[in-house]
Amino acid sequence: MAPPKKGKKGEGFHSAAGLIRYFDAEEETAVKIDPRYMLVVVAVIVIVLEVLNAVNPM
Secondary structure, three states: OOOOOOOOOOOOOHHHOOHHHHHHHHHHOOOOOHOOOHHHHHHHHHHHHHHHHHHOOO
C-alpha cells in the first residue's frame, strides 16, 4: 500500500474542486427572499393571468 501523502490532510475531492468555498461565498452574497413572499407573488401572477384569460380568451 502506498504511504499517505504529506501536506493537505482531511481535504476531500470536493474541497479540492473549490466547491465548499464557492457555496460559502454564494451564501454570503446571495439575495435572501422570504418563501412566503414568493408564494404571494406567484399567487398574484396566477390570479392576474386567469383574470386576463377570462376577459380575453384566445
